[in-house]
Amino acid sequence: MQAVLDAVVEPRRREILRLVRRTELPAGAIAAQFGDVSRPAISQHLRVLRDAGLLVERREGTRRLYRTRPAGLGELRAFLEEFWDTRLEALRQEAEQEQRSRDHEQTERPERRGGKRGRRG
Amino acid sequence: MQAVLDAVVEPRRREILRLVRRTELPAGAIAAQFGDVSRPAISQHLRVLRDAGLLVERREGTRRLYRTRPAGLGELRAFLEEFWDTRLEALRQEAEQEQRSRDHEQTERPERRGGKRGRRG
């Protein structure tokens, strides 16, 4: 997953993903979209994206056609959803809290701002 | 936005975001969570996260309490949603196509990203 993040954080690689998201394109056509970077540079970017599972490659004669792999973006998306989504953690914490409130009848609410009790395991 | 991505792609910084997502913590306590990295290193990570708008800092005496800034993660999330979501781009492309059919002209897309045409040197 870290490889996916490293791949996506590069602006040109994101642009490549945009280019071949709907239609596959040969490497040369992709490189032609970048006027300020050489073709080998794009080739290296393509390798990074492919190794990260974000692109699929299909050979046709001497050309190599690339296209975004939807599953790759899906995995990335799922990872990030889980990362910043409080719901999962909230559910977990609520479960723990419920468990605790069954043991102790004392109702505690550490969600208040400036919680002094930072006891965390 | 690139600064936000650069900040998030670092594993330790993501871990920091996790740590202070629900409760604020002083810098020292955050650094104490990382046994393999020195405290100044964490301090620098905190700076990167704060500059990217992902953390807020609150001073209390000599301590500095950090906490995740929800709006920061929200912006990042919105950016990524737009990135891999085809709907927005589809709408945009349709709009462009409609615009072109009104101009009835040979559209040549002179928009360049870098603007520079020549090679580096």
Added chain:
DNA sequence: CACTTACGTAAGCCGTCTCTTACAATAGAC
């Protein structure tokens, strides 16, 4: 065979990132 097209790969340059150690700055206790 030679020649061209399309593309990846190797080696190296150079900037940037992350870490460390050493030092500075601020707030409080005495």
Added chain:
DNA sequence: GTCTATTGTAAGAGACGGCTTACGTAAGTG
């Protein structure tokens, strides 16, 4: 004032990433 606690900052080392030029590889043409 001195001393301590907590934190940021400076400077440099080492690793890494992205780029370029030069070369290698594979498929097609004549």
